[in-house]
Amino acid sequence: MTNIIMHGCNGKMGHVISRLAAADPDVRIVAGIDPNTTAAFGYPVYPTPQDCAQAGVQADVVIDFSIAKAVPALLAFAAQTRIPVVVCTTGLDQAQIQLVQDTAKDTAVLFSANMSLGVNLLVNLVQKAAGVLTGAGFDIEIVEKHHNQKVDAPSGTALYIADSINQALPEHYAYAYDRSKERAKRPVKEIGIHAVRGGTIVGEHDVIFAGQDEILQISHTALSKDIFAVGAVNAAKFLNGKAAGLYNMGHVIG
Numbered sequence: 385m386t387n388i389i390m391h392g393c394n395g396k397m398g399h400v401i402s403r404l405a406a407a408d409p410d411v412r413i414v415a416g417i418d419p420n421t422t423a424a425f426g427y428p429v430y431p432t433p434q435d436c437a438q439a440g441v442q443a444d445v446v447i448d449f450s451i452a453k454a455v456p457a458l459l460a461f462a463a464q465t466r467i468p469v470v471v472c473t474t475g476l477d478q479a480q481i482q483l484v485q486d487t488a489k490d491t492a493v494l495f496s497a498n499m500s501l502g503v504n505l506l507v508n509l510v511q512k513a514a515g516v517l518t519g520a521g522f523d524i525e526i527v528e529k530h531h532n533q534k535v536d537a538p539s540g541t542a543l544y545i546a547d548s549i550n551q552a553l554p555e556h557y558a559y560a561y562d563r564s565k566e567r568a569k570r571p572v573k574e575i576g577i578h579a580v581r582g583g584t585i586v587g588e589h590d591v592i593f594a595g596q597d598e599i600l601q602i603s604h605t606a607l608s609k610d611i612f613a614v615g616a617v618n619a620a621k622f623l624n625g626k627a628a629g630l631y632n633m634g635h636v637i638g
């Protein structure tokens with residue numbers, strides 16, 4: 385059994401995870417943390433991590449789907465209590481990402497901008513493609529599309545894909561988010577990253593390799609938020625009892 389604290393429990397992802405956890409005999413949500421303290425799924429909800437600690441809640445893992453500015457207080461709670469934490473919130477700035485890395489010295493932290501199996505496989509595929517195709521002069525562009533409620537842009541997944549491509553290449557490719565200010569041809573060592581927002585689009589990522597007279601496109605489409613929730617619950621089960629350190633979905637998927 386993995387006992388979970390759900391951070392951001394009254395958000396869209398918090399509700400999906402609460403629904404899936406209720407049907408999974410191997411996990412139990414023992415508490416939620418959210419400024420909206422509505423107890424919609426039978427477990428108690430505390431407004432802050434400190435309130436949760438003061439209530440004496442015992443848990444094996446925290447799952448976080450909240451907002452970037454809430455993540456530092458959660459990481460302080462995880463470091464203090466030594467409870468492992470699955471950080472799924474996107475839009476973190478460099479200082480917040482550094483805090484994630486620092487917290488992993490005190491407890492187990494799994495940090496991933498996308499918990500789905502498909503995107504984590506896509507990352508492996510685009511690394512391979514980039515290694516071959518940039519050598520042949522192909523340009524790389526990433527287009528991501530999400531619902532109109534999303535607050536961060538570009539998506540954490542688009543940045544994760546771009547960072548992974550850079551890790552696979554011998555030279556650094558800069559990121560271009562907006563070409564409207566420049567009157568110049570596209571540099572070769574550049575990854576264009578473009579965000580579309582509208583309606584209820586769950587999440588789409590197209591990685592376009594455009595060369596002379598040919599295009600290779602590798603795409604992932606999320607058809608429901610359940611894919612992220614399933615990945616997060618699997619990550620929580622994986623992290624239960626793990627030593628301090630920084631983990632990613634590659635460790636879970638194997």
Ligand SMILES: NC(=O)c1ccc[n+]([C@@H]2O[C@H](COP(=O)([O-])OP(=O)(O)OC[C@H]3O[C@@H](n4cnc5c(N)ncnc54)[C@H](O)[C@@H]3O)[C@@H](O)[C@H]2O)c1
Pocket residue numbers: 391392393394395396397398417418419420431432448449450451452453454471472473474475496497498499500536540612
């Ligand atoms: N890694 C992934 O696979 C993945 C998948 C989906 C969404 N996300 C990310 O997860 C985050 C949440 O997504 P969502 O669609 O559920 O958003 P949402 O806006 O529906 O929910 C966010 C929740 O966080 C709560 N919150 C606000 N301040 C808080 C605080 N200080 N402490 C605790 N909770 C607080 C809000 O009240 C709300 O209930 C976003 O950053 C999103 O990009 C990641």
Ligand SMILES: O=C(O)C1=N[C@H](C(=O)O)CCC1
Pocket residue numbers: 474497498530534538539540541542586587
């Ligand atoms: O719905 C969201 O918000 C999502 N956020 C993540 C991102 O920013 O990449 C993952 C996909 C869904």
